[in-house]
Each structure stands twice: as C-alpha cells, then as structure tokens.
Amino acid sequence: MEHMRLTFVNVGYGEAMVLECPDPARRNGQFVMVIDGGGNESAEFADRSGGRVPMAEYLTARGLDHIDVMVSTHIHEDHICGLLPLLERWTPRELWQTLPADFYRRTRPLGVPEGVTPSQSKFLRALNDYGTLCRLVEDRGGVIRTITAPLEETLCRDLSVRVLAPSLPREEELQELLEGVYAAEGEAFWPLLNQLDGKMNNFSLILRLDYRGTRLLLPGDTNCLGYGDIPAEALQADLFKVGHHGQRDGVSAQQLRAIAPRAVVCCASSDRRYNSADPGVLTMAAEGGARLYFSDCPPVPGAAEPLPPHHALEFTIGPGGVVEGRYLPL
Known part of the structure; x- marks a missing residue:
C-alpha cells in the first residue's frame, strides 16, 4: 500500500518540513513539497548534539532531486531564511506565498545597522531574504503564486489542499503594512517595523492537507487569535502542527x-526559547488524547525519559487516519 511521508527537520528554533507523495506522473514518481526552511544563522547549529541540521544540508543528504512546490508560510527568519540556501541546488516549479507575485519588485534592501535588537535584526534579514528568494525563483524559471483563502486544489494523485487563511482582505492588510515599512524613513521606520513584526505570525498560511482521508493541519505561526472565522469543522485533523512553536498562545x-x-507536533527548540513548548499547551493536547511529537528535543512534561537526539521527525501517512511517527536518529 502506498503511503505519503511528512518530515519535520530538526532546525532548532524554527520550522522546516518536506512532504513526499507517490505519484507516477511526477518526476521519479514523487510529488515533493517543501514548507518553510527554518533559519539560516550558524549559531543555531553550533551545537548539533541533539541532531540539529540546516534544511539544505538535510535535503542534500536525503538525496532530494527536485521540488515541485516551495511554501513560505510567512516572513519570519526562523521560517523563510533557511529556504534561500535551497536555491543553490533546487529551483521549485512553484513558490507559494501570500503577497502579489510581483510584490518583491517593489521592495528595497534594508540595512541592518549596529545597535538594533536581535528581533529587529532577524526581521530585517527575513524581509531581505524574501525579496531575494522571489527574484531567484523567477529568474530561474519558477512561478511565484499568491495563495490566499478560500482555495482548494489537487496537488497530485490522492493529495489535496485547502487553504484556510489568510483571506484576501488580510493579504491586502499585510501588503499595506509592508508598503508602509518600505516607504518610511528615519525614526518613523522603527515603530512600523516593530508593529509589522508583532503582527506577522497571524498572516501565516494555514494549510489543511488531505491524503486519502487523512487530514493534516499546518498553521505556520498562527496563534489562537489568528483563526478568525474559520468554521470549526474545517479545522478537524488527524495530525496538527501546533502554531507559534507551542507557546502559550499557540x-x-x-x-x-x-x-x-x-x-x-511542536516545533520548539531544545532550550524552549521564548517559552515555546509551553507545558500547559502540551498537557492540554495530551489530555485530549493526542500523542506528542517534537522536531527538536525540548523537555516533555511527565516524560519518563528525554527525547532521543534526532535529525528529523518522520510521519508515514496512510488512508483513513493512518499517522505513524518516528524519530530519525543521528
């Protein structure tokens, strides 16, 4: 029986996924979708004892030979910056993101001056990498797509996607905020940058994938306030990647x-940075009957043993709710 694979790569504090679905119509019989790429800071991978690995390094070792769809859920360093190194080896057929396809042409390089906060530095680099990513994809023959809700389409044989957020009005709000940042000068720039940084999580793409009756809900960094008026029945899923790295508002x-x-699945770093992998959120999920999985190795409330070091967390997805997870050892 054919199964799909969904792998969460251990990129530390960040998110990076690769989905491989059997389809004889695709190159080498596989449809390949990459969803976010983690970060691209060397400090994040200085300690690899828990299995951390940059997304590009992992996919190279895995022997990935093509990418059909690359997804940027939103513009934050720990999601988008690790996608840029992938362009050195692979050009996706499509890049999914939430802004107009030509929006990157209206951006400009933003300097990262000394004395800015770590959050400001990360966000500035994310905005710059967004523009570079779009330009390289288009220059190399890939197609940039604007993805907003509502949208439903078939990705490949047996696999469909429903986009639950953001809506077109939310996309237009994001565009307006970004245009304000790029137009601002002097001291007016920093409050606008900080405002956009604080709001960016809830502009994330929320994807619900359906493989032969098994549902996967992947909300990017959306927190509990970002689901808007999505109908409750649309949220039901067999596998849920909790938003905002499992922080209390996730x-x-x-x-x-x-x-x-x-x-x-909780994509929190082993040091539970920014209070990710919140014990209350994890306990709530476990008490609801869910089995907990982690992309990195944070402490797990009530666990008898620590999580094993691993490069990745791999799920085998089958029909009718089949979801089997395993940690891939070093």
Missing part, C-alpha cells in the same frame, strides 16, 4: 477540541 482549548488531533 492554540486554545476550544480550537483543540475542534481539531481533535491524534498526533500533535
């Missing part, structure tokens, strides 16, 4: 009841 009890997942 999901509400009501939303978890609507999702009713059997497997919950």
Whole structure:
C-alpha cells in the first residue's frame, strides 16, 4: 500500500518540513513539497548534539532531486531564511506565498545597522531574504503564486489542499503594512517595523492537507487569535502542527477540541526559547488524547525519559487516519 511521508527537520528554533507523495506522473514518481526552511544563522547549529541540521544540508543528504512546490508560510527568519540556501541546488516549479507575485519588485534592501535588537535584526534579514528568494525563483524559471483563502486544489494523485487563511482582505492588510515599512524613513521606520513584526505570525498560511482521508493541519505561526472565522469543522485533523512553536498562545482549548488531533507536533527548540513548548499547551493536547511529537528535543512534561537526539521527525501517512511517527536518529 502506498503511503505519503511528512518530515519535520530538526532546525532548532524554527520550522522546516518536506512532504513526499507517490505519484507516477511526477518526476521519479514523487510529488515533493517543501514548507518553510527554518533559519539560516550558524549559531543555531553550533551545537548539533541533539541532531540539529540546516534544511539544505538535510535535503542534500536525503538525496532530494527536485521540488515541485516551495511554501513560505510567512516572513519570519526562523521560517523563510533557511529556504534561500535551497536555491543553490533546487529551483521549485512553484513558490507559494501570500503577497502579489510581483510584490518583491517593489521592495528595497534594508540595512541592518549596529545597535538594533536581535528581533529587529532577524526581521530585517527575513524581509531581505524574501525579496531575494522571489527574484531567484523567477529568474530561474519558477512561478511565484499568491495563495490566499478560500482555495482548494489537487496537488497530485490522492493529495489535496485547502487553504484556510489568510483571506484576501488580510493579504491586502499585510501588503499595506509592508508598503508602509518600505516607504518610511528615519525614526518613523522603527515603530512600523516593530508593529509589522508583532503582527506577522497571524498572516501565516494555514494549510489543511488531505491524503486519502487523512487530514493534516499546518498553521505556520498562527496563534489562537489568528483563526478568525474559520468554521470549526474545517479545522478537524488527524495530525496538527501546533502554531507559534507551542507557546502559550499557540492554540486554545476550544480550537483543540475542534481539531481533535491524534498526533500533535511542536516545533520548539531544545532550550524552549521564548517559552515555546509551553507545558500547559502540551498537557492540554495530551489530555485530549493526542500523542506528542517534537522536531527538536525540548523537555516533555511527565516524560519518563528525554527525547532521543534526532535529525528529523518522520510521519508515514496512510488512508483513513493512518499517522505513524518516528524519530530519525543521528
């Protein structure tokens, strides 16, 4: 029986996924989708004892030979900057993102002056990498697509996607905020940059994938306030990647009841940076009947043993709710 694979790469604090779905119509019989790429800071991978690995390095070792769709859920360093090194080896057929396809042409390089906060530095680099990523994809023959809700389409044989967010009005709000940042000068620039940085998580793409009756809900960094008016029945999923790295605001009890997942994945770093992998959120998910999984190795409430070091967390996805996870050792 054919199965799909969804792999969460251990990129430390960040998110990076690769989905491989069997389809004889695709190159080498596989449809390949990359969703975010983690960060691209060398300091994040200085300690590899837990298995951390840059996305490009992992995919090279895995022997990936093509990318059909590359997805940038939103413009934050720990999601988008690790995608840029992939362009040195692979050009996706399509780049999915939420802004107009030509928006990158209206951007300008933003300097990263000394004395800025770490958050400002990361966000400035993310904005710059967004423009570079779009330019390289288009220059090398890939297609940039604007993805907003509502959208449903078939990705390949047996696999479909439903885009639950952001809506077109939300995309237009993001565009307006970005235009304000790029137009601002002097001291007026920094408050606008900080405002956009604080709001960016809830402009994330929320994707619900369906493989032969098994649902996967991948909300980027969306927190509990970012689901808007998405109908509860649209959220139900067998596997749920909790938003905002499992921080306290990552999901509400009501939303978890609507999702009713059997497997919950938390992409938190081993040091639980920014209070990710919140024990309350994890306990709430476990008490709801979900089995907990992690892309890195944070401490798990109530666990008898620490998580094993691993390069990646791999799920085998089958029909009718089949979700089997395993950690790939060093």
